[in-house]
Structure formats: C-alpha cells, structure tokens
Amino acid sequence: MSDIEFDQKPQKSKSGGPPILSCYDDLAASCAYGWSMLERGVKDRKAAFHTPSVATITASGSPTIRTLVLRGCDTKARHLRFHTDTRSGKIAELQANPKGAIHFYDAGTKIQLRLGVRFEMLRGPDYDAAWQATRPMSRECYQVTQGPGSPIDTPQEVRFDAATTQDGEAHFVPVRAHVETMEWLYLAARGHRRALFDFTQDTQSWLVP
Numbered sequence: 001m002s003d004i005e006f007d008q009k010p011q012k013s014k015s016g017g018p019p020i021l022s023c024y025d026d027l028a029a030s031c032a033y034g035w036s037m038l039e040r041g042v043k044d045r046k047a048a049f050h051t052p053s054v055a056t057i058t059a060s061g062s063p064t065i066r067t068l069v070l071r072g073c074d075t076k077a078r079h080l081r082f083h084t085d086t087r088s089g090k091i092a093e094l095q096a097n098p099k100g101a102i103h104f105y106d107a108g109t110k111i112q113l114r115l116g117v118r119f120e121m122l123r124g125p126d127y128d129a130a131w132q133a134t135r136p137m138s139r140e141c142y143q144v145t146q147g148p149g150s151p152i153d154t155p156q157e158v159r160f161d162a163a164t165t166q167d168g169e170a171h172f173v174p175v176r177a178h179v180e181t182m183e184w185l186y187l188a189a190r191g192h193r194r195a196l197f198d199f200t201q202d203t204q205s206w207l208v209p
C-alpha cells in the first residue's frame with residue numbers, strides 16, 4: 001500500500017517521515033520553494049520535476065496530456081521552457097488555444113504543483129539560444145522526416161535525415177510557458193497545506209486542502 005495518505009484531518013506524526021519544510025506555514029516561502037523545485041527540475045535529471053505532465057486542449061475541446069522534459073525556468077520572469085517538434089500535435093493545439101496546464105509531483109517531499117499557463121513558441125534570439133544549447137543526441141529526434149504521430153505500417157519506415165532537416169533545426173521549436181497561476185499542495189502528517197498564487201493578479205491565498 002502507498003505511504004501517501006490524503007486525509008484532510010491532521011494525523012499523528014509518523015517516525016521516519018520527511019522533516020517538515022520551513023515553508024510549511026509561510027505562504028510566500030511556499031511559493032518560493034515551488035519555484036526552487038522548478039529550477040532544480042531543469043538542472044537535475046533525477047528530480048521528479050524534470051519530467052512534468054503538460055496539458056493542452058485539442059481542436060474538439062478535449063484535454064490531452066503528455067510528459068515533457070523541463071528545459072528552462074526563469075523564476076523572476078515566471079516562465080518555463082520546453083522543446084518539441086513543430087509538426088507535433090501539441091503545437092497545433094497550443095497555436096489554436098495557448099492556454100494549458102502543467103502538473104508536477106515530487107513523492108520525496110510530497111509536493112504537488114498545478115500550473116495554469118499560456119504557451120508561446122519562441123523565435124529570434126530566444127530560439128537561437130535554445131537550439132545552440134541542444135546536444136547532438138537531442139537534435140536527432142528532430143531529424144525524423146515523417147511528422148511525429150504519422151501512421152506507419154511498420155516501425156522500420158521511420159527515416160532520419162540530417163541534411164534535409166538542417167540537422168533537425170527545421171523541426172525544432174522551443175516553447176515558453178508563462179506561468180499565470182501556481183497551485184501548491186504539500187501533504188504532511190500534521191495537516192496538509194494548499195495555496196493558490198495568481199501571478200497575473202499578484203494575489204496569494206491559502207486554500208482548504
């Protein structure tokens with residue numbers, strides 16, 4: 001059975017559980033801790049926040065969700081960055097509706113973040129900087145000649161061509177997620193803590209967990 005319990009009543013502290021974070025009862029510190037976890041998610045491939053679930057809305061109005069690697073975090077500017085293929089379904093979706101959501105959960109600290117975001121495809125110097133920072137192995141993904149998600153008869157039909165895809169750059173796109181809201185949930189034996197930070201309104205509030 002999972003050791004993660006979601007019960008709104010404070011529970012007796014169990015020995016061996018993680019120590020309570022100093023931000024436990026501090027709204028601003030909880031927000032700052034959330035951003036520090038996002039920053040770590042970019043740098044630490046083993047961090048739970050390295051691979052969040054990113055949701056967009058399809059043309060038919062249904063939500064759809066997938067795992068993406070967190071590539072950038074600018075805490076001051078309140079935005080994140082992902083990399084993907086221009087031909088992927090998510091790009092058509094975010095072009096039609098730039099609103100989305102991103103979900104993170106770290107089982108070590110028992111912290112969940114739910115972000116409300118607005119996506120933007122990067123161009124110009126931001127695009128160039130992101131492409132220059134990609135490694136050869138990452139570039140290979142974008143050298144596939146058929147669009148991601150295209151039906152094929154056999155897996156062997158997939159073709160990669162560095163020359164016709166400009167080393168992959170022809171299909172690479174960095175996407176910025178402007179974080180509009182952050183919902184914080186911190187599961188703790190002595191009582192959970194939940195809060196909402198709205199960066200568009202510059203407001204913050206505790207919520208009933």
Ligand SMILES: Cc1cc2nc3c(=O)[nH]c(=O)nc-3n(C[C@H](O)[C@H](O)[C@H](O)COP(=O)(O)O)c2cc1C
Pocket residue numbers: 051064065066067068069070082083084085088089090091148149
């Ligand atoms: C651990 C993991 C990391 C992934 N990282 C990325 C990524 O950074 N960019 C990306 O486009 N797809 C990534 N994918 C694949 C996506 O989850 C998804 O299958 C693909 O992008 C197609 O999504 P779409 O059809 O909704 O556009 C990753 C998948 C996994 C399991």
